[in-house]
Amino acid sequence: MALDIAVLMDPIASIKPNKDSTLAMLLEAQRRGHRLHYLIPGSLGLDDSRPVARSASLTVRDDARDWYRLGDASPRGLDELDVILMRKDPPV
Numbered sequence: 001m002a003l004d005i006a007v008l009m010d011p012i013a014s015i016k017p018n019k020d021s022t023l024a025m026l027l028e029a030q031r032r033g034h035r036l037h038y039l040i041p042g043s044l045g046l047d048d049s050r051p052v053a054r055s056a057s058l059t060v061r062d063d064a065r066d067w068y069r070l071g072d073a074s075p076r077g078l079d080e081l082d083v084i085l086m087r088k089d090p091p092v
Helices: 021-031
Strands: 004-009 035-039 046-047 050-060 069-070 074-077 083-087
Touching: 004 021, 004 050, 021 035, 021 050, 021 083
Parallel strands: 004 035, 004 083
Antiparallel strands: 035 050, 046 050, 050 069, 050 074
8 A cells, every 4th residue: 555655854955865864765665656745844834723734746766966856846734644754964
């Protein structure tokens, strides 16, 4: 059964794909047939007591120069997602 998996992380364009463990998890989830979504940082909120965020479909590749593609972002209820991964760079 395919899951809708969202990731809330540092801005995706700032990630170093050759060092990032989040990318490895996303590649494996995609390989297993799950649907990936990127939650836009800073977009979490409530809509009439329902948790929401701006979300874009996400496709990942094992290519350091071209490792992700995002679809158009739109509001999405977090209750529509099966899994939400929260990944932040550790403090320096």
